[in-house]
Amino acid sequence: MNVRLSAVLSIAATVVVATTACGTDSSTSAGSATSAGSTTTASSAGPAATRTTAIGEQPGAPPQPGGAPQPATAQQPAPGATAVPEPSVAATSSPATQSAPEGSGHGLCFDVNSALAASSVATLAAPPGGGSWTIQGASEDPIAAGCSGVLSWMTVEWPGIHPGTHVLFFTGGKYLGTASARPYGYTTVLGKTRDTVSVQYRWPLKDDALCCPQGGPSVVTFTLNGTTVQANGQFPPEN
Structure with missing residues (x-):
């Protein structure tokens, strides 16, 4: 009787010990599994991705849903501050600057007092009766109206009772020549x-007095064509 009771108690103790051991192993195993699972999850996530700011998106702004870039928001003035509007730039047009060519002066495209006038007279042959050429007059084309494409003139005469006249032409600060060869x-x-x-x-016609020529009158029109002058009309006949 005592022998059987001792055996039963011995078996019961063995079962309790075994049960306790199993519970301890199970808990330890579960904790190990959880730890391993956490390690696996962290490893699979990989390094955090670097985010590039999209065009039109303010730097440091949180990502927008769907990743679509959002337009930058204008900075609002602080409470109590008065917003100062930016000055508007009005389109202004300054008057075109008129270029003054060589030989201009006194507000005119061609000035009879200029070096161009003097140098052009110096190219002329001496008057038939001797003496020198004298400037008599010139056109008065204002620089303010523009000098491009303007045909200016100047007349010179030799001294005497019945002087001969040369008409000289100019444009763009250049001397173009005389209206006629003589x-x-x-x-x-x-x-x-x-x-x-x-x-x-x-x-004068034959037998005309020098005071009262009967030939003509004839009007010749000189037209500027680039840097040349074209004549249209009848010149006095050669004697």
Whole structure:
């Protein structure tokens, strides 16, 4: 009887010990599994991705849903501060600066007192009766109206009772030449436009007194074409 009771107690103790041991192993195993699972999860996530700021998105702004870039928001003034509007730049046009060519002066595209006027007269042959050429007049084209494409004129005469006249032409600060190969008497500049000059010629006929020429009048129109001058009309006949 005592022998059987001792055996039963011995078996019961063995079961309790075994049960306790199993519970301890199970808890330890569960904790190890959880730890391993956590390690696996962290490893699979990989390094954090670097985010690039999109165009139109303010630096440091949180990501927008869907990753679509959002326009930058204008900075609002602080409470109590008065927003100062930015000055508007009005489109202004300054008057076109008129270029003054060589030989200009006194507000004119061509000035009779200029070095260009003097140098052009110096190219002329001496008057037939001797002496020197004298400047008599010139056009008055204002620089303010622009000098580009303007045909300017100047007249010179030799001294005497019945002087001969040369008409000289200029444009853009350049001397273009004379209206005719030789000077004529009884020559008058009637008028001009921007690119034309009208010159009237008269000439004495046979037996005419020098005071009262009967030939003509004939008007020749000189037109500027680039840097050349074209004549249209009748010049006095060669004697």
